Amino acid sequence: MSLRVSTVVLDLNGLRICENFDPYIVNRNRQGFFASHSGTCTVPDFYTVIAQVTQKDNSDVVVIATMNEAKSNSYFHREFLPNNLSSLGYTYVDSKTGFGVLTISIYVRVSLAILTLETKKIYDTIKSASATYRDDHKCFAMYLSLREYGTYAFLLFSIAQGDSRELSRAKLDPYIRRNAVMSISTFVNSSIEILARDPTLKGIPISSAIILGDLGYRSSVFQNNTIFDVDTIVRNLQSGDKPGTIKNLYEHADELRLMSRSGLLYPIQEGLDNKGPSFAPTCDFRVGRDNNCTQDCYSTGENTPLPPSWCIRSCYLQFTKKKISCISYDSIRSGTIIISGAKEGAIATYLISSSEV
Numbered sequence: 001m002s003l004r005v006s007t008v009v010l011d012l013n014g015l016r017i018c019e020n021f022d023p024y025i026v027n028r029n030r031q032g033f034f035a036s037h038s039g040t041c042t043v044p045d046f047y048t049v050i051a052q053v054t055q056k057d058n059s060d061v062v063v064i065a066t067m068n069e070a071k072s073n074s075y076f077h078r079e080f081l082p083n084n085l086s087s088l089g090y091t092y093v094d095s096k097t098g099f100g101v102l103t104i105s106i107y108v109r110v111s112l113a114i115l116t117l118e119t120k121k122i123y124d125t126i127k128s129a130s131a132t133y134r135d136d137h138k139c140f141a142m143y144l145s146l147r148e149y150g151t152y153a154f155l156l157f158s159i160a161q162g163d164s165r166e167l168s169r170a171k172l173d174p175y176i177r178r179n180a181v182m183s184i185s186t187f188v189n190s191s192i193e194i195l196a197r198d199p200t201l202k203g204i205p206i207s208s209a210i211i212l213g214d215l216g217y218r219s220s221v222f223q224n225n226t227i228f229d230v231d232t233i234v235r236n237l238q239s240g241d242k243p244g245t246i247k248n249l250y251e252h253a254d255e256l257r258l259m260s261r262s263g264l265l266y267p268i269q270e271g272l273d274n275k276g277p278s279f280a281p282t283c284d285f286r287v288g289r290d291n292n293c294t295q296d297c298y299s300t301g302e303n304t305p306l307p308p309s310w311c312i313r314s315c316y317l318q319f320t321k322k323k324i325s326c327i328s329y330d331s332i333r334s335g336t337i338i339i340s341g342a343k344e345g346a347i348a349t350y351l352i353s354s355s356e357v
Contacts, residue, residue, distance in 0.1 A: 001354045003112075003149050006059035006347065007314045008050050009156070009212040010332065012069040013341035016041045017076035020083075037075065044076060046335035046345065051088060057328055057349040061144070062090055062107045065156045065212045069103065077105050098140030102156050102213075106144060136160035137184075137216075139191040143206075148354045150207030150322040153196040159184055159216030177220060181255050184216040185265045192266050192317065207322040210350065211268060211315040214343070217255035218309035219281065233307045234298045237280050250276040254310060270315040271329045279331045281308035282344040289339050299342065314348035321356035 018026050018041035029037040054062055064081060066074075082092045085107050095105035138158045145151040169176050196209040219233075236245040250257060257276060259265035270276050284299045298308045312331075318324050332338060332345030 001148075003060045003146065003352045003354075004057055004327070004349055005061040005063065005152070005210070005352060006054050006057060006349045007063045007065065007154070007210055007212060008332070008345065008347045009065045009067075009312055009314055010046070010337075010345040011067045011214065011312060011341055011343045012076075012337060014068055014070055015337055015340065016070035017074060017080065017337070018043050019075035019079040021047075039070075041075065042337055042340075044080060044335075044337065046332050046338055047080075047084065049332050049334070049347065051084070053328070053330070053347050053349065054088065059349060060109050060112055061146075063154055063210070063212075064105045064107075065154070066103050067156070067158050067213060068101050074103065077103050081105055081107070093144075094142070096140075096142055098156070099138050099158075102138060102140040102158055104140065104142045104154055104156055106142060106154075112146075137187045139187075139195065141195040143204075145204065146352075149352050150320060151204050152352075153206045153209040155191065155195055155209055155211050155213075157188070157191070157211065157213040157215045159187065159214060181217070181220070181259065182264070184255075185259050188215055189266060196317070196319070205320060207318070207320045208324045208352075209317045209319070211317060212313070212346075214311050215256060215313065217259070218311070219249055219253040219307040220255050220258075237298070237308060242280065243278075246278065246280060247276075249281070249307065250310070253307065256310075256313070256315075266317055268315045268317050269326070270313065272326050277310055277313075277329060277331070279329075279333075281310050282313075282331050282333075282346065283309055283311035284342045285339075285344065287340060287342060311343045312346045314346045316350060323353040323355070325351050327351050 016039055019029065019037060020026055021043060023043070026037075026041065026043075029035065050064075062085060064077070066076070069076065077095050085092075089109055090107040091110045093106040093108055095103065097103045136159065139155055141153050141155045143151060143153050192209060196206045233245060233249060236242065254276070256265070256268065256270070260268050271278065281298075285297055286299050289297055314329065316324055316326065327349050329346070329348045332347055338344055
């Protein structure tokens with residue numbers, strides 16, 4: 001027997017998301033002395049992709065993770081998702097927010113039995129362990145136990161890639177960026193250890209961790225003594241050898257891939273058969289691009305020292321013999337909210353087996 005778990009991760013770019021698709025209802029909720037809602041909002045037109053994928057993949061569990069919404073306890077998580085996912089046959093389980101900007105909501109099919117769900121924040125613990133961790137390194141987790149299928153940790157990361165000045169200096173001294181990547185990896189490893197490997201987690205072994213968000217890794221131009229020209233990569237992604245460029249960039253420049261392969265990071269897996277994304281990098285995009293992104297998609301120039309990268313990701317890490325595999329993985333690339341920011345979203349579906357391998 002098996003379950004299908006779909007994960008969605010999005011950077012909402014500091015926008016407040018509307019509680020409904022219908023502009024009439026949105027306006028009505030904000031009128032009069034007894035208005036139930038306040039403030040302008042943006043319609044989540046990316047939701048159609050979520051609905052299509054969850055129905056196509058016949059998902060049993062849907063996990064929605066967002067970063068940087070304008071206001072915690074948002075209309076999106078509090079109203080929009082429960083109302084719209086219920087029409088697809090899902091029931092709300094729980095939603096939690098960490099650090100005011102990271103939110104995870106979990107939904108399951110009405111017929112699916114849930115044993116336990118709990119949350120745990122660890123940023124303060126991680127931060128006190130080393131003075132090198134910065135305030136822009138965050139990780140937030142929720143847990144879901146599914147009887148014979150095991151217990152799963154959903155870790156949502158938000159880690160800054162480094163400021164533009166630091167990245168520009170790395171062109172002259174590549175060890176500056178390598179040191180930053182080592183610092184990021186230390187934080188990621190520590191977060192996984194505490195959130196997913198901690199033996200004091202009520203004695204419940206975590207079967208697998210599904211790792212979401214922006215882990216701070218980028219496509220490095222300084223790996224293996226090879227310099228990846230930003231403009232050439234952008235040109236190939238938009239009009240040249242797109243599949244070959246994606247594979248070459250991921251295998252030889254993606255910092256998460258390289259750190260996992262080197263043994264300096266937990267063996268995080270990504271994509272079908274651990275081959276990584278087959279879609280184009282999800283950042284850094286030119287803000288205000290068109291939905292189809294036929295030209296001038298990615299940011300280039302002196303202010304963009306790194307090549308296009310996979311910023312927003314959905315990955316996994318297996319701990320027990322309960323098998324987990326990725327069966328679909330794609331970016332969320334269209335919609336008003338997506339093109340208003342520099343990063344696309346990611347959506348993945350995982351197959352979880354009740355038997356041991």
